Structures are given as C-alpha cells and as structure tokens.
Amino acid sequence: MSLSKTVYHWNPEVEKLLLQWTNELLVLEKLHKKKGMLYKKINITIGISNLLLISGLLVSTINILLGSTHHNIFIMQLLFEIFGLIVSSLDYFINFSSTSEKHINSSNHYENLSRLIYSTLTIKKNSKINPERF
Numbered sequence: 519m520s521l522s523k524t525v526y527h528w529n530p531e532v533e534k535l536l537l538q539w540t541n542e543l544l545v546l547e548k549l550h551k552k553k554g555m556l557y558k559k560i561n562i563t564i565g566i567s568n569l570l571l572i573s574g575l576l577v578s579t580i581n582i583l584l585g586s587t588h589h590n591i592f593i594m595q596l597l598f599e600i601f602g603l604i605v606s607s608l609d610y611f612i613n614f615s616s617t618s619e620k621h622i623n624s625s626n627h628y629e630n631l632s633r634l635i636y637s638t639l640t641i642k643k644n645s646k647i648n649p650e651r652f
Contacts, residue, residue: 533639540635547628554621561614564605571602 575595 536635536639540632540639543628543632543635547625547632550621550625550628554618554625557614557618557621561618564608564614568602568606572599572606575599575602 575598578595
C-alpha cells in the first residue's frame, strides 16, 4: 500500500499521542526556561562582580605603585586582577548571555507548540482535520 493512498482518521489513539507530546513539550519548556534564567543570573553576577573587582583593584594598584613600598599587597592585588581576568575570559568563551537567550527562545517555541496542540484537541471532533477532504 503506497503512502499517498494511506488514509488516517481521527481517533482516540491520535488524541492520546498528541496529549503525550503536549505533556512532554511542557516539561521541556519548563526545563529550558529554568536553564535560561539560571544562565541569565550567572551572566549578570559575573558581569557585575568583574566590574567591581577590576575597577577597585586597578585604582588601588595604581595607588600602591605611586606611593607604597609594600610588595606583598601589590602581589596579592595582581593575583586578584588575574583571577578577575580569568573569570571574564571564561564568560567570553562560554557566552552565558547567548546561551540564556537560546534556552529562553526554545522554551517559547515549546510553549507555542503545546498551545497549538491543546487548541487542536479542544476542537469538536467533527471539525478536526480530516485528511480525506484534502
């Protein structure tokens, strides 16, 4: 039997399958939304901490270079600056902001698809798509 002549009728099995897919889509939507918000929080935290850390340390390093003879404090501040640079480069390579946006966009697509399936399931049976008509 060829694929073009196969006729599928709307039946309870199709509805069960669509309901199962909708439930799986809702789970995926929640997971992606949760991950998107987590990456967004990480991105904001890293950005603000880098700004505060590096700006404060640069000013104090310049002060030490110009007026102090304590090299231990200078070395400690350089280590903190290197740590800040490593964290900012980590943010650059992982790119938390685009990862967050990708998860949030996926979540929105899953939500739209699940709404479409739910709207199809709420239509009266005789109004649902019948492939024989097409």
